[in-house]
Amino acid sequence: MTRDDGPVSSASRLRHGRWLLALVPLVLVGVAFFWWQGSEGAEAPEGAPEPASSPVSDPREVARAPAERGAAMAAEPAAPSLLSPEAREREARRELWQKRLERAKRSLESYVAATRYPPESRPSREHPDQMELAEPERTRPLSPKAAEDGTSDVQLRLKQNKVFVVGDESVLLGVACEDSRRTPRPCEVVSALAHEADHLVGAGGVPGVPVVFTDAGQGGDTVAGDGMITGRFQPSKQGFAMFSGTLRVDVRVRSGSLEDSAFFDVVYTPAPPATFTRRVREAVEAGSLDLYLSVQVRKAGRYVVSGRLDDEGGVPFASVSFNEELAEGAQEVKLNVFGKLIRDEAPTFPLTLRDVEGFLLKEMGDPDRELMVTLRGPVHTTREYSLQQFSDAEWRSPERDRYTNELEKDVMEAQKQLDAALKDTPAP
Numbered sequence: 001m002t003r004d005d006g007p008v009s010s011a012s013r014l015r016h017g018r019w020l021l022a023l024v025p026l027v028l029v030g031v032a033f034f035w036w037q038g039s040e041g042a043e044a045p046e047g048a049p050e051p052a053s054s055p056v057s058d059p060r061e062v063a064r065a066p067a068e069r070g071a072a073m074a075a076e077p078a079a080p081s082l083l084s085p086e087a088r089e090r091e092a093r094r095e096l097w098q099k100r101l102e103r104a105k106r107s108l109e110s111y112v113a114a115t116r117y118p119p120e121s122r123p124s125r126e127h128p129d130q131m132e133l134a135e136p137e138r139t140r141p142l143s144p145k146a147a148e149d150g151t152s153d154v155q156l157r158l159k160q161n162k163v164f165v166v167g168d169e170s171v172l173l174g175v176a177c178e179d180s181r182r183t184p185r186p187c188e189v190v191s192a193l194a195h196e197a198d199h200l201v202g203a204g205g206v207p208g209v210p211v212v213f214t215d216a217g218q219g220g221d222t223v224a225g226d227g228m229i230t231g232r233f234q235p236s237k238q239g240f241a242m243f244s245g246t247l248r249v250d251v252r253v254r255s256g257s258l259e260d261s262a263f264f265d266v267v268y269t270p271a272p273p274a275t276f277t278r279r280v281r282e283a284v285e286a287g288s289l290d291l292y293l294s295v296q297v298r299k300a301g302r303y304v305v306s307g308r309l310d311d312e313g314g315v316p317f318a319s320v321s322f323n324e325e326l327a328e329g330a331q332e333v334k335l336n337v338f339g340k341l342i343r344d345e346a347p348t349f350p351l352t353l354r355d356v357e358g359f360l361l362k363e364m365g366d367p368d369r370e371l372m373v374t375l376r377g378p379v380h381t382t383r384e385y386s387l388q389q390f391s392d393a394e395w396r397s398p399e400r401d402r403y404t405n406e407l408e409k410d411v412m413e414a415q416k417q418l419d420a421a422l423k424d425t426p427a428p
Helices: 005-041 059-075 085-114 144-149 339-345 398-423
Strands: 121-123 137-141 155-160 164-166 171-178 188-196 229-233 245-255 258-269 274-285 288-297 301-310 316-326 329-337 352-361 369-371 375-381
Touching: 085 398, 121 339, 137 144, 155 258, 164 369, 171 245, 171 258, 188 229, 229 245, 258 369, 274 352, 274 375, 288 301, 288 316, 288 339, 288 352, 301 329, 316 329, 316 339, 329 339
Parallel strands: 164 258
Antiparallel strands: 121 316, 137 155, 155 171, 171 229, 188 245, 245 258, 274 288, 288 329, 301 316, 301 352, 352 369, 352 375
16 A cells, blocks of 8 residues: 655644744743743852842933942042052051141140130139138948948948148048948947058157047037037147148047948148238239239248139139249238130129138158148139220240240141142042
């Protein structure tokens, strides 16, 4: 039987072609699917930029981006790694002199601001702690070991109404026991002994003397039974009339089962080297207000005198001081209230001078001073003045001019070096 292969072969080929045409889309879809999966799961190389989350829809943004990137690159300095070693050295020199110029300017500005007024006439805000006479008060654990162990919170509070004692003056010493909430606790001064401070050369020449402490509202104690036990110590009447220097009062304190020691120091001068007469005259001179205190000097030498000034409302305004040589006899101590200080702070007149203290400075020995009797409280009230009566000029002295000139030279040198470094800086 003879077959006709021609028509059969043509039909077969047609069917095969149709199958192939049907498979092509499936293959293309599969390839696309596997390519998409691979691109999603693959991690971007380290440092490579992430693709944008959404395409740029505005063609103007596409056109603007290269220009902005170019401007940013031009504005930023070239990365150090892109500069030659010589260029990096020039850049480092520029940064160095920029920092030195800033530091030199700050030093000059700070010095000029700090020396607008003379050292002997300063605003009260500079040292608010020095606007009152020293009345030390401190607190410490009665038993440091018990405090460290956490078995007791009893604190020992110690206070004295003065540190410097002259002639027949006395000092009041106070002792109290309290807990961490400052609630009074039982307290007893078991013993108290005054003697020469141990650090003095030849200490021990004068025997120690007892000091009586009481909470009975007498002997210097202000209020009976308030928990503050007070002792009065008068060196001239208690065996130290001929002594000059630091005296120490050791106290032994007990509260319940706890007991420990503490001490007070007092600087004593048996006879003052000079005496304030309390006479004061005032004058406006060279644009400032000068207060002249009359002093009777018994020992010639360098004297240091200081006082406090309040405005009409009692608000601290300034501290004034004197540090010069005085000869024997009747002398005057000048306390200068600088004109620019008055103009800048604008206090309300009249001013009140108060709490004036002074001493003779000793070149050698301990202590380094012989004390004058302090004038406590108001000493003098000035007349009323207008601010325009005082000068607004800054303080001048050869020393200030010399330091200012040196600091200005530092600024000019740093600026000169920076300018040279900027001219030598290569373009990025």
